[in-house]
Amino acid sequence: MENYSIEISVRRLVEFVLRSGSIDNRIHQVSADAMQEGSRIHRMIQKSMGPDYHAEVPLKYTYNTGRYDLIIEGRADGILDKFFNEASYDAQESLFEGGKDLPLVDEIKGTYRDLKKMKEPVEVHLAQAKCYAAIYLGQKNCPGIKVRMSYCNMDTEEMKYFDYKYSSEEITAWFENLIKKYLKWSDFEYEWDGIRTASIKAVQFPFSYREGQKDLAAGVYRTIIHGKKLFLEAPTGxxxxxxxxxxxVKAMGEGKTSKIFYLTAKTITRTVAEDAYNTLRESQDLKFKTVTITARDKICFLEEDKRxxxxxxxxxxNGHYDRINDAIYDLLTNEDSFDREKIxxxxxxxEVCPFEMSLDMSLWADGVICDYNYVFDPFVYLRxxxxxxxxSDYVFLVDETHNLLDRGRDMYSAALRKESFLELKSTIKEFHPRIAGHLDKCNKELLELKRNCDGCTVVDSIEKFVNALNRLSGIISEYLEEHTTGPCREELLLFYFDISRFLTIYDKxxxxYVIYSEFAEDGSFILRLSCVDPSLNLAECMGRGRSSILFSATLLPIQYYKKLLGGTDEDFEIYAKSVFDPSRLGIFIGKDVxxxxxxxxxxxxYNIASYIHNIIKARGGNYLIFFPSHSFLDEVYDIYEKEFWDAGTTELLVQKSYMTEEARESFLDRFSQGNDVNLNEFIHMDIEVEEDRNILGFCVMGGIFSEGIDLKNDSLIGVIxxxxxxxxxxxxxxxLRNYFEEKGVDGFDYAYRYPGMNKVLQAAGRVIRTEEDKGVVALLDDRFTQAGYRALFPREWIKMKPVLTTSVKDAVSQFWCGFND
Structure with a gap:
């Protein structure tokens, strides 16, 4: 590979090669708002240094290995050098000995720590500065260089300096040794790139193309080439x-992207992405490394109450960072799929943390499979x-895109509860009177907002409260940075996270947005920063990559999703034609309930329970029944169980408000295999059932069983x-409704109808999963006969029949009679 280069930032180089020690969440991490304050501190210091001080100096060093160039680059916070624009120095020995005219490289760090207690700089901070010094020195004919670490307390603006002086030989030797420690990693990257690219060029589509599928794939490829977004509604199949x-993947082989992020809303859909990559690896001999990032709580080795x-x-x-690089290299050189099991x-x-290891593996993976959070959430994203x-040139594949709207609203919204300030004040006042005083000041500002709240009130300005909250945040941050232990530290840390989130969102x-206050059901007072339209924030995140492919089986109306998910007129949209025979799906609308x-x-x-009974009587089998809420479900379930249930032929399963992963799998296993599994978490009574029995799953619309599950053939023959x-x-x-009304669109559609119908269509999509499937969807509500709802039906729903409680059995029977089996 000619003219091949690998780029790495100075910061990543030193943090990767030189890391050591333990993971310790007791050491306070600087928050996003503190980082912004740190940027202000940088600018303040840089401006005060005089005309010979050059700020934000870009530096680059190219190390030629003989096969490729390793390019190390970054920006020095400041360089003090009166010879800055000259090419040479008087390289006399006395110049280094005195050091008076040597250039100085300055690295600035903002902190809330007590600077009087700092005895030396943080190792990786100094290493960054030394890298910049070595690169800069290489561009000058000078016998040595000075390095300064400038720490500034962001609360008091007090400064502390650590100064060092290095000869040219000394700093150069140190820098070259650092590079050599990284070469085994860059060598691997170079060699793997060649192997991966060659394999991609040989890869073919692993199946026979279904009708329209080749055009879809071409549409995705063109979108990536043009660097746009694609909104793709692709029905099941x-x-x-x-x-x-x-x-x-083919675009990666053409050098159009260096990393693919496959983003999902639910854990269950991640296995679908893993299967797709595994199919290409196994059937096409694709050389491609993928990592699946599993949430910390789900992959932690410790028991839940001891984490x-x-x-x-x-x-x-303990000692994680001393061992992690060896662990990474071991996994990297022995496996291609870094799934949960391998991690x-x-x-x-x-003996390293599995969650942190999965994050590190993402740096070396070609494809990253993870939750939306890791790209979009301002507090969780992969920094x-x-x-x-x-x-960059990343491509984002956003699966089940309809979920991104509400998730986006949640990720970019924040709320604080007035009573939390009083509760924390009561807890800590004995130990932290200064913090308690600032908690009281925040509470007083919230009290003023509370007096003006009439149940739910839009607020024009909260500047006074935010000013008080900023002061409180700084004081708590200072305490956390200085104390790894102490009275009420855990309570302060959790509260600090809450107020940091609020302040970070407030900056957006x-x-x-709509800022509003309201009273919760328990009477507590809440102030909310509500991101009603997340399009700008989501577009900003997607703008960090080259292209985004947003796809779902339900994106109707597509312009609604395109607008609110950050699409523009220049972005593309495709409605893929279903490959299934529409006559194999019977749609029945119950117009008398x-x-x-x-x-x-x-x-x-009772009438709804009758519908369920009559549909089952028309054709026995496995059905999922979706309700608008758990309370509605319980009402119908009780009637069905008492009036219609035949315990010998039918098994009833009920979705609980909370179910473990094992319980979910067992629930679905009853449909797909009928195995004897433990149903204690969701079956209502122990019964003897016949071998050839019906299974009815009572579920909640929009819940865990209404999307992302794949029950094929006779595993599921109907959805009600x-x-x-x-x-x-x-x-x-x-x-939401009022906001969009003011924007000139139908607020009811945006706040209620469109989100509701998406849940309906997702639930209905459980029935037909393969070309051999056939089944029924019963829509039990007279509103489905209205034009406003029917306009949102998929175009392949062509066989719709209005029914009554008294006629549904015959109508469903007639549908099934159309099939020989």
Whole structure:
């Protein structure tokens, strides 16, 4: 590979090669708002240094290995050098001995620590400065260089300096030794790039193309080439995962992207992405490394009540950084799929934290499979890729995109509860009177807002409260930075996270936000920063990459999602044609029942239970029944169980409000295999059932069983959907409705109808999963007969039949009679 180069920043180089010691969450980490304050400190110091001080100096060093160039670059905070623009120095020995005219490289760090207690700089901070010094010295003919670490307390603006002087030979030798420690990693990257690229060029689509599938793949590829976004509605059966992964991998082989992020909303859909990559590896001999990032709580080796990320509590945290690079290299050179199982295996082998190891593996993986959070959430995103805000060539594949809207709103919103300030004040006042005083000042500002709140009130300005909150944040941060232990430290740390989130989100507030106050059901007073339109924030995140492919089986109406998820007129959209025969799906609309809150009654619950009974009588089998809420479910379930249930032929399963992963799998296993599994978490009674029995799963719309599950063939022959999925009226939804009304669009559609219908369509999509499948969808609500709802039906829903409680059995039977089996 000619003219091949590998780039690495100075910061990443020193932090990777020189890291050591333990993971310790007791050591306070600087928050996002503190980082912004640190930038202000940088600018303040730089401006005070005079005309010979040059700020933010870009530096680059190229190390030629004989096969490729290793390019190390970064920006020095400051260089003090009166010969800055000259090419040479008087290289007399006396110049170095006196040091008077030697250039000085300055590295500035903001901190809340007590500077009087600092005896030496942080090792990686000094190493950064030394790298800049070595690079700068290499550009000058000078016998030596000075290095200064400048620490500034961000609260008091007090300064402390650590000064060093190095000869040219000394700093050069140190820098070259640092580079040599990294060469085994860059050598691997160079060699793997050649292997991967050659394999990609040979890869073919692993299946016979279904109708329209080749055009979809081509559309994805063109979108990446043009650096745009694609909003893709791909109904079940279009193979949207492999159809998006394959062309993106091909684009990597053409040098259009260096990393692919496959983003999901739910854990269960990550296995689909893993399967797609494994298919290409196994059937096409693709050489491609992928990592799956599993949430810390789900992969931690410690028991739930003993999880603490510090060396005293966790043996995997103790000395983690001393062992992690060996663990990474072991996994990197022996496996291509760094899934949860492999991460756990190698983390146990090397006694390192599995979660932190998975994050590190993302640096070396070609594809990263992870939750939306790791790209979009301002508090969780992968800083190793996105912290500097520089646009890269990454491609984001956003699966189940319909989920991103509400998730985006949550990620970019924040709230604080007034009573939390009083509770913390009461807890800490004996130990931390200064902090307690500032808690009281914040509470007084919230009290003023509370007096003006009429149940739910939009607030024009909260500047006074934010000013008080900023002062409180600085004081708590100072304490946490100076004390790894102490009375009420855990309470202060958790509260600090809450107020830091609020302040960070407040910096983002613009006309896409509504600030409002409200009283919770328990009477507590809450101040909310609500991101009602996350399009700007999401677009900013996607702007860090080259292209984004946003796809789902349900993106109707597509312009609604395109607008609110950060799309522009220049971005592309595709509605993929379903490959399934629409006559194999029977759609029945129950027009004599409703889930309207105002009309809920025992009679309605009984009629819905009758519908369920009559549909099952028409054709026995496995059904999922979706309700608008757990309470609605319970009402209908009780009637069905008492009036219609035949315990000998039918098994009833109920989705609980909380279910473990094991319980979810067992629930689904009853449909797919009928195995004898422990159902204690969700079955209502122990019964003897016949071998050939019906299984009815009572579930909640929008819950864990309404999307992302794949029950094929006779595992599921019907879905019964009760209601239009419309959210209950609440302050949050009314805020949304009013906001969009003011923007000139239908607020009811945006706040209620569109989100509700998406839940309906997701639930309905559970039925037809393969070309051999056939089944029914029963929509039980008279509102489905209205034009506003029918306009949101998929275009392949062509066989719709209105029914009554008394006629549904015959109608469903007639549908099934159309099939020989």
């Amino acid at each position: 279009t193979g949207k995962t492999i159809t998006t992964v394959f062309p993106t 603490e990320c510090n060396p005293e509590a966790c043996p995997y945290a 756990v295996k190698y983390a146990q082998k090397h 190793r890729f996105f912290a500097d805000g520089v646009k 507030v613009d006309d896409h 409703t889930s309207r809150y105002s009309r809920r009654s025992s009679e309605q619950y 959907i009760v209601g239009t999925g419309i959210p209950l009226v609440c302050n949050e939804r009314e805020i």
